Amino acid sequence: MNNLSIKRKLLIYNIIIQTFILIILALSIYKTLQISTLDKIETSLKVIVLDIVDDLVKHQDNYLIVDFNEEKEYKFKPLYIRLIDKNQKILKSTYFPDEIHKNFRKLSKDIINFKKFDNYILSEIKFSMLKDDYVLQVATDYKILNETMQNLFYILIFIIPIILIFSITGGYFLVYKSFKPIEEILNNLKNINSTTLSKRLTTSQKQDEINMLAIEINSLLERLEISFEKINQFSSDASHELKTPLTIIRGEIEITLRKDRDSSEYKKSLQTCLNEVMIIQQTIDDLLFLAKKENTSNNLEDVYIDEITFEAVKELKPFANIRAIDLKTQINDVFQVKGYSKLLKIAIKNILKNAITYSYKESSVEIKNSIEDGNYVITISDKGIGIPKDEQKKIFEKFYRTDKSRNKESGGTGLGMSIVEKITKLHNAKIELSSEEKKGTTVKFIFKGNIDE
Template structure:
C-alpha cells in the first residue's frame, strides 16, 4: 500500500537515514583506526622489550645465565619470554607460566631473517620474534608474548561509548533536522496561505516581497509575475467580452429591426434587396469588429508568429498604398508617396503593414473630397519615420490623446458612414509599441492631420 507523506516528513526520514549511515560509517572508521593504533602501540612496546632481551642475552657468556625479568623491569603485565634453538625449535629457557598454547610453525621460524622483529597473532596473544646469532656459537630465536587484552578492553569501551552516544546524537539530529525543515518550509507555507486568498475575482493581490535575494524571494517574484500575466489576461478577456457585447448589440438591433419591419407586410423586390443590403453591411461590420477585437485581445507573443527580419519600410508602405488604391478612388482622394530615405528596419513587416494601412485608411476616410493624402518616409537623427498627412476634418486638441482608446470616435466621425469600428487606432498603437516606436499627432480642425511613426535604428 502506497503511503502519501508530506515533503517535510519525507525530508525528515531521509535526514534520519542519512545521519544514521554517516554515524555508522564514522563509528566503524573510528573503531578500525583505534584498533590499528592500539595494535601499533602494543607492537612498539613488544619491540622495545624484545630488543632489550636481545641486549641482555648478548651480554652473557651462556644463554642460561640470562635473567628474563623484563616483566618487572618494564612493569608490563602479562609478559612471557622464551628462547628457542633455531635448529630444533626447542626451548632453551623461558619465563614461568609461559602459555602452553603458543604454537610455532617450523617453516615460519626457518624463514625468519636475522635481527628483524616480526609479529604474529595467535588466538588472544600477540607474539613477537627475533632471530640472532649468539656469539657465533648458534642461532637462537627470542619470543616475547603478551595478550591482546589491551586492544580488546579499549575497543569494548569504545563500543559502550558508541552505544550510549550514538542514540543521543541521532535524537538531537532528528530534532535539529525537524527544526531546520520547519524553518525552511515556513516561508513556503506563508506563500501558500497568501495564494489561497487570491481568486479570479481579485487578481490584483500580490505576495509580500522579501528583502533577501534567496530562492524564496525569486519564487515570490516569479509568482507575482505570473499573477500579473494572469491579471492582464483576465482583463483582456473581460474587456473583450464587454467590448464585444457593447459594440455588437447595435448592429444586431439594426438587423433585427430591419427584418421585423420588412416582414410586417409584403414588400417589393427592391425593398427586400435594400433590407438585405442593410443587414449585410451590419454583418460585415460585426465581422470586422470581432476580428479587430480578437487582434487586440492577443498577447504580444501570440501576434509575433514570425522571427524579426530586416526589410525596407518604403516597400511595405508601397504595398499598403497599392492595396488601398480603389478605396482612395472611391473617396476621390489621391495618395502621394514620397521616399526621402530608403533604409532597412528590423521588425515584423506583416504587422507594420497593418498599422500603415489603418493610418492611411483613416486619412482617406476623413479627408475632404478631391484632396491628397501624403505618405512620406524620412530619416531624422537616429530614427526612421513615416508620416501620413491628410487635408480633412482634423481632430480637436482635447480629443487627440483619446483616439487610441477602443471604440473612440471623434464627434464628426461618430456616424457609421465611415465604415470603421473605432478599433483601428488601437491596433495601430499596439503594433508600434511592439516595435518600441513612438507615435506623434499634429492636427488642426478643418485643416488636416499628420500622424508620424518613429522607429529607432539603434
C-alpha cells in the first residue's frame, strides 16, 4: 500500500468501505425481515387461537362440532390444532407433530404463550369451559419464514454485487475526476525548471481548494523567480564589474615583476592595485546591498530629514572642497518620515556625490528640504554637465554611466543610482530627475506626507 498513489489508495479504501457497508446493510435487512416475519407469524397465530377459543366457548355444550378449518379460513398453511383437557387427554385434533409436547402445567390462564422448537412454533392458551380447564394448541412450521428468508437471500446475493459495481464505478469516477486538476498541475510543474520559472499554472475564478493551491504555487514560483533573478543578476553583475579591475591588477603585477624597479615605481604600482581593490570592495558592497531581501515592515523608525541632510553635507564637504564646489543647504521646513535613517543618508550622499562629481569647478550644489503640495520633498540641484535626454531613462540601470571616463576616475561603480532607486522604493517614495546638458541636474525625493493645515 505504501508504494501506491493516493488515487489508487482511495479507490481501494472505497471498495473496502463500500463492501463493508453493503454487507452490514444486507445483514441488517436480513435480520430485520426475519424478526418482522416471525412477529407476523406470531400475530397470526394469536388471532387464530383467540378465534378458535371463542368458537369453543360459544359452542361449549357441544364443542366437538367445532371444525378446525382455520387453514382455509385464514389461508394460513400449515396449521396444527388440538384441544387438550386438564388430564392432558387430546379431545380434538388435526395432524399434530410428535415433537411438540402437551405439557401445560405451568401455563397461566387466558394468556397466550409462544414456544419455539427446531422446526415449529407453538402458540397455546389455557381457558375455562364447562367449569373445567382446557388447553388449545395451535402450531405451524417455519416454512413461511424459511421461504421468505430464502427469497430475500437470493435477492441480496443478486443485488449487492450490482450495487457494489455501481458504487465502485461512481467512486472511481469521483476520484479520477477530483485528481485530474492535480495531475494537470503536476504535469505543468514537471515542465518548470530554473530556466522556465516565468511559466505559471492555469487558474480560474473558482474558490475551490485546487484553484487556491494553483494560486499559491504561482505565488511561490513568482518568489522563486525573483530570487533566481537576483542570484543570476548578482552573478552576472559581479563577473561583469570585477573582471576589469582584476585584469588591471593582474597586468600591473605582471609588468612590475618583469624587472627590478626603484621604490617609487613599486609604490606607483601598489597604489594602482590598491585603487582597483577599493573599487572591487565598493562594487561588492553595492551588489550585496542590491541583492538584500526587501522588507519594509521591520525596524522602522522616525527619521528627521533635516538631521540626515546636515550629516550627509558634513561628510561630503571635504570631497566638495577638493572639487572646488560650494555646498549650500536650504532647510525651509523641518519634517520627519518613517523609514531607515542610514539608508536615506546613503541615498542622499549618492546623489550629492554625483552632483559634486559632474559639476563644473567653482560652481555650487544646493540641497533643499521643503513641503510641496502636501508632500515632503528633498531637492538636490547642481550646475554641471547635465544628462542627455536619451540617457535620462537609463540612469537607474545597473553599471550605466553617462561619462564613463570621469566616473571611473572618481571610483564609481555604476551602481549608485540603482541603490538610490531601491532605497526610494523601500520608503514608498518617488524619485524625479530633470536635467539639461551643460546647465545642470535636479533630483527630487518625494515622500507622501500628512500635513495638518
